[in-house]
Amino acid sequence: MTTELETWLRQASRRLSRDSAAQVRTEIQEHYESARDAAVIGGSTEEEANRLALTALGDARTANCQYRRVLLTSAEARLLREGNWEARAVCSRPGLKWSLLAIPVIVLFAAAAFFLTGALDTARVLLAGGIMMSLFLVPLFLPLYTSSRARVFRFVKWAALIAVLGLAFQWSWLFVACLWPVAWVEWRRISIRRKLPIAEWPKQLYL
Amino acid sequence: MNFKGTLPTLILEALEQEPSHGYRIALRIKERSQGVLDFKEGTLYPALHKLENEGLVQSYEGVEKGRPRRYYRITKSGRAMLAKDRAEWRQLSRAVTLLLGEA
Numbered sequence: 001m002t003t004e005l006e007t008w009l010r011q012a013s014r015r016l017s018r019d020s021a022a023q024v025r026t027e028i029q030e031h032y033e034s035a036r037d038a039a040v041i042g043g044s045t046e047e048e049a050n051r052l053a054l055t056a057l058g059d060a061r062t063a064n065c066q067y068r069r070v071l072l073t074s075a076e077a078r079l080l081r082e083g084n085w086e087a088r089a090v091c092s093r094p095g096l097k098w099s100l101l102a103i104p105v106i107v108l109f110a111a112a113a114f115f116l117t118g119a120l121d122t123a124r125v126l127l128a129g130g131i132m133m134s135l136f137l138v139p140l141f142l143p144l145y146t147s148s149r150a151r152v153f154r155f156v157k158w159a160a161l162i163a164v165l166g167l168a169f170q171w172s173w174l175f176v177a178c179l180w181p182v183a184w185v186e187w188r189r190i191s192i193r194r195k196l197p198i199a200e201w202p203k204q205l206y207l
Numbered sequence: 208m209n210f211k212g213t214l215p216t217l218i219l220e221a222l223e224q225e226p227s228h229g230y231r232i233a234l235r236i237k238e239r240s241q242g243v244l245d246f247k248e249g250t251l252y253p254a255l256h257k258l259e260n261e262g263l264v265q266s267y268e269g270v271e272k273g274r275p276r277r278y279y280r281i282t283k284s285g286r287a288m289l290a291k292d293r294a295e296w297r298q299l300s301r302a303v304t305l306l307l308g309e310a
Contacts, residue, residue, distance in 0.1 A: 027252050034230040058247020066253035
């Protein structure tokens, strides 16, 4: 492989996941070799053929930009690899699973108790907290294995999340601060959903 | 000439004839447009991956002259999309010809 092609490939596969970068290298190398062989058959010298094949590939940075839109980036691959650790940890320990599921129920009961005693502000925050916890813990155990069910669930989740945070923080700056990390992860998931065929989605992409 | 946004349609059109690999798709587009439509070949593969993610083409491993190659074939939804793009293009081309006048 020529140094120029190596440089081109390094630029074109920048910030892509290891698998995506390997895919880019293989397909571009195949393409380059075919173009170079065709130029040699057409009467070009070896050096000229290499130059023509590389020129035909165009700008590596433009290709990288387009590749990052359709193939997994290293950050997205990390999110897929590590982003589901809490679900794996919870599901592998049945005791922990039921204890965690009990927490939102207890919090919701506590909210009802505070409401009955007249402590409305505490009840409101506890209600919001209970619903929030349910939103994040319960889906791990729901049968969300089709894209249409997942779409309905996500719609309900976002509507409930916005309503609950609005209720808890009265639409203050705290509302935005709390929503930001969830929105950021969701944005990354949307990008990954576009890049992976549904058959390859892990459970976290359905949520 | 590089008609922005038309590359996916041109790829589908090239694949409608027969399954092919990236290099041959690029050649076919250039040959069939008599060299008028030119694009940088490094951008062909991202477009192919996009079409694959959308289920419009399918890829599979093949061999050509002893070399392993990734081949692409058009799917049923790819053909439907191509038919839709063709109809839209004819409509657009007719409208532009009406505005600019025939040569």
